[in-house]
Amino acid sequence: xxxxxxxxxxxxxxxxxxxxxxxxxxxxxxxxxxxxxxxxxxxxxxxxxxxxxxxxxxxxxxxxxxxxxxxxxxxxxxxxxxxxxxxxxxxxxxxxxxxxxxxxxxxxxxxxxxxxxxxxxxxxxxxxxxxxxxxxxxxxxxxxxxxxxxxxxxxxxxxxxxxxxxxxxxxxxxxxxxxxxxxxxxxxxxxxxxxxxxxxxxxxxxxxxxxxxxxxxxxxxxxxxxxxxxxxxxxxxxxxxxxxxxxxxxxxxxxxxxxxxxxxxxxxxxxxxxxxxxxxxxxxxxxxxxxxxxxxxxxxxxxxxxxxxxxxxxxxxxxxxxxxxxxxxxxxxxxxxxxxxxxxxxxxxxxxxxxxxxxxxxxxxxxxxxxxxxxxxxxxxxxxxxxxxxxxxxxxxxxxxxxxxxxxxxxxxxxxxxxxxxxxxxxxxxxxxxxxxxxxxxxxxxxxxxxxxxxxxxxxxxxxxxxxxxxxxxxxxxxxxxxxxxxxxxxxxxxxxxxxx
Numbered sequence: 201x202x203x204x205x206x207x208x209x210x211x212x213x214x215x216x217x218x219x220x221x222x223x224x225x226x227x228x229x230x231x232x233x234x235x236x237x238x239x240x241x242x243x244x245x246x247x248x249x250x251x252x253x254x255x256x257x258x259x260x261x262x263x264x265x266x267x268x269x270x271x272x273x274x275x276x277x278x279x280x281x282x283x284x285x286x287x288x289x290x291x292x293x294x295x296x297x298x299x300x301x302x303x304x305x306x307x308x309x310x311x312x313x314x315x316x317x318x319x320x321x322x323x324x325x326x327x328x329x330x331x332x333x334x335x336x337x338x339x340x341x342x343x344x345x346x347x348x349x350x351x352x353x354x355x356x357x358x359x360x361x362x363x364x365x366x367x368x369x370x371x372x373x374x375x376x377x378x379x380x381x382x383x384x385x386x387x388x389x390x391x392x393x394x395x396x397x398x399x400x401x402x403x404x405x406x407x408x409x410x411x412x413x414x415x416x417x418x419x420x421x422x423x424x425x426x427x428x429x430x431x432x433x434x435x436x437x438x439x440x441x442x443x444x445x446x447x448x449x450x451x452x453x454x455x456x457x458x459x460x461x462x463x464x465x466x467x468x469x470x471x472x473x474x475x476x477x478x479x480x481x482x483x484x485x486x487x488x489x490x491x492x493x494x495x496x497x498x499x500x501x502x503x504x505x506x507x508x509x510x511x512x513x514x515x516x517x518x519x520x521x522x523x524x525x526x527x528x529x530x531x532x533x534x535x536x537x538x539x540x541x542x543x544x545x546x547x548x549x550x551x552x553x554x555x556x557x558x559x560x561x562x563x564x565x566x567x568x569x570x571x572x573x574x575x576x577x578x579x580x581x582x583x584x585x586x587x588x589x590x591x592x593x594x595x596x597x598x599x600x601x602x603x604x605x606x607x608x609x610x611x612x613x614x615x616x617x618x619x620x621x622x623x624x625x626x627x628x629x630x631x632x633x634x635x636x637x638x639x640x641x642x643x644x645x646x647x648x649x650x651x652x653x654x655x656x657x658x659x660x661x662x663x664x665x666x667x668x669x670x671x672x673x674x675x676x677x678x679x680x681x682x683x684x685x686x687x688x689x690x691x692x693x694x695x696x697x698x699x700x701x
Contacts, residue, residue, distance in 0.1 A: 215249040217373075227481065227505060361653075361667035364686075364696035369397055369407050373671075374687040376423065379679040382432020386449055387685050389693050390423030396437045398451045401683075401695065408451030412439045425466050429473030434490070436476055438464035444478060446490055455493045460486070465506060470514045475531070477517055479506035485519055487531065499529055501536075508549050510559075518559055520547035526561055526571065540571045542580070549590050555597035558616060562588035568604045570616050581614050583621050589633050594641045594658070601658075603644055607631035611646050613658070623661045627654045636678045645684050645698070647673035653686055655698040665698045 209232040216225035264285060265273045277288040372392035380386035385401040396410040412421055425438040434454065435447045440463045446455040463481040470477070475496065476488040485506055487496040502521030511517040515531040524543050527536035545564035552559055558578060559571045564587040570579040586607040594601040600616035603625075611625035611632055630649035637644055643664070644656045649672050655665040671690035678684055686694040 211249040211252065359665055361665050361696050361698065364667060364694040365401075365404060367399055367404055367407070367693040367695065368691075369409070370395065370691045370693070372691055373674065373689040374691060374693055375674045376426050377675050377677050377685040377687045377693060378426050378428055378435075379677055379683075379685065380428050380432045380435075380449060381430055381680070382428075383449060384679050384681045386432075387679075387693075387695070388426050388428065388435050388437075389685075389687060390426045390437060391687075391691065392422045393691075394421045394423070394439070396423050396426055396435075396447075398435070398447070398449065399693075404695075410435075410437060410445070410447055410451060410453075412437065412441075412443045412445065424464055427467055427469055429469040430471060431473050434469075434473060436467055436469065438467050438478060440464075442480075444476075444488070446476075446493075455490065457488050457493055458495060466508050468509050468511055468517070470511045470517070472514050474514070477509045477511065479509045479519060481505050483521065483523075485509060485529070497532060497534075499534065501527060501529070504546075507547060510550050510552050512552050512556055512559075518550045518552065520550045520561060522546045524563075526550055526559070528559075528573070538573060540569075540576065542569060542577055543567065545587075548588065551591055551593055551602075553593050553597070553600060554595055558600060560591045560593065560602050562591040562604055564588075566606070568602070568612075568614060570602075570614075579614070579616055579619050581612075581621065583612055583624075584608050584610065586631075589631070590635060592635060592637060595637055595639060596641050599641075603635055603637070605632040605635045605646065607633075609648070609650075611635060611644070611656075613644075613661075625654070625656055625661070625663075627663055627666070628652060634673065634675045636676050636684075638678050638682070639680045643678075643698070645676045645678055647676040647686060649673070653684065653694075655684070667694070667696060667698075669694055 213225055213228055216228060265275050267273060273287065275287045277286060370389065370391040370393055374389050374391040376390035378388045380388065387399045387401060388396060389399070390396045394412050397407040398410065399407045412423065422440040423437060424440050427436050433449065436444070437447065438444050442459045442461045442464060444457040444459065444464060445453060447453055460480070464478050465481060466479040468477050474490060476490055478486045478488065483500065483502040483504055483506055485499040485501045489496045501519050502523045502525070504522030506519055506521045509517055509519045516528065518526055518528045520526045524541065524545060524547060526540040526547060528538035530537050543561065543563040543565055547561050547563045549562040550559060557572065561569050561571065566582065566584045566586060566588060568581040568588055568591055569577060572578045584604065584606040588604050588606045590605040591602050602614050604612050604614065609628045609630055609632060612621050613623040615622050625646060628646065628648040628650050632646055632648045634647040635644060642658055644658055646654045646656070651669045651672060653667040653669065653673055653676055654663055656662070657664055669686060669688050670692065671688045673686055674689060675687035676684060682699055683695055683697050688694060
């Protein structure tokens with residue numbers, strides 16, 4: 201038996217990715233130098249690290265409670281992965297392999313923490329049947345809530361999506377998808393196989409492959425970010441090894457911007473599509489002029505990893521990082537024009553309001569905050585029980601409503617003008633890592649590690665449709681004309697119309 205450090209590191213990296221700790225996985229991959237490993241990593245099944253730990257824990261349990269004569273001590277104390285085990289031993293012993301009548305064994309013997317925790321989490325969420333989990337709780341008075349449920353008193357349920365179109369081509373988990381603004385039938389995707397792809401839904405069996413590993417075809421590099429410009433004429437793609445490329449809608453490579461060999465975490469176009477901002481693992485941000493392919497400026501933005509960037513207009517953008525602060529920058533100004541502080545942990549996401557008046561942020565501290573360039577902190581929304589991974593604004597400039605996705609398995613809707621939570625979308629059983637509003641602002645799609653995509657009505661908070669995928673959902677994006685694209689860990693992409701399915 202050979203135990204290699206690279207194999208252990210790879211399992212840890214996969215665990216971080218599968219658990220939704222994307223930024224932590226990037227940092228771990230970079231520091232452990234996994235991306236430089238010449239040996240191709242096997243296609244390990246999800247949850248491999250947990251299964252290895254469980255089997256090891258079971259072996260340690262047996263080894264600890266085995267007497268010299270081959271009998272096992274019947275210990276009722278939990279056996280944990282961490283901490284010293286102190287036995288609570290019964291005088292009764294039995295030979296290993298003895299057939300004990302079912303139901304007579306102590307239920308707490310071995311007390312494997314990982315297994316018991318998983319069972320407790322399932323039990324802690326009681327439902328009348330499986331479909332009952334597809335519901336939504338809205339923060340309204342009890343009388344109004346009872347009226348909404350009707351005579352039966354049961355929560356409204358969404359109908360299942362009967363059919364979805366599956367796109368095949370990627371050979372590793374698909375992390376990203378993005379519809380082209382100028383051509384509603386064109387979809388871009390990015391995956392862990394070192395490629396992005398452009399699909400024309402008029403001919404979905406064919407896709408244009410955008411490769412990022414021309415110098416070494418055997419090495420896989422995660423595509424970490426993709427973005428269309430608002431005009432829908434150019435697609436920018438970034439990879440973990442620092443490659444930054446610009447493509448046309450036909451998949452023709454227009455530019456290869458200078459590679460810095462530092463992982464790119466996020467990229468965004470300005471409104472005109474003339475400048476491209478890229479956020480790096482080392483705390484820097486680069487501005488690129490896509491008219492000539494040259495770096496326009498570099499900002500030493502954060503003391504830790506830069507986790508997100510978002511443009512206010514053509515010259516001003518905001519950034520957030522693992523250093524718990526938000527900074528607002530202007531082109532050619534080396535110093536931030538505004539700094540917002542108040543979060544107590546990593547800030548995963550920043551998004552400007554469509555009208556430009558507010559800036560929303562989501563953090564690992566479980567809060568959603570709304571800022572203003574004139575008033576600083578406008579709202580401090582607290583309600584999620586775990587990390588908040590993402591926030592998005594309702595696409596209407598006359599409203600100030602946003603949705604937040606959290607690892608606590610819920611999505612919350614917040615109204616800035618009312619300074620309150622107006623709804624809790626509670627149909628998922630695992631962390632929610634992606635969401636998207638429809639272009640008309642009437643519906644919201646949410647995706648989760650529980651393999652489900654849920655489609656909600658913003659007007660009354662009802663669950664309209666749900667789609668069960670074949671693996672973890674990494675991204676959901678809503679096309680201008682109604683279709684939803686879903687990026688899956690199975691290497692597939694699902695596309696369906698929730699209003700027709």
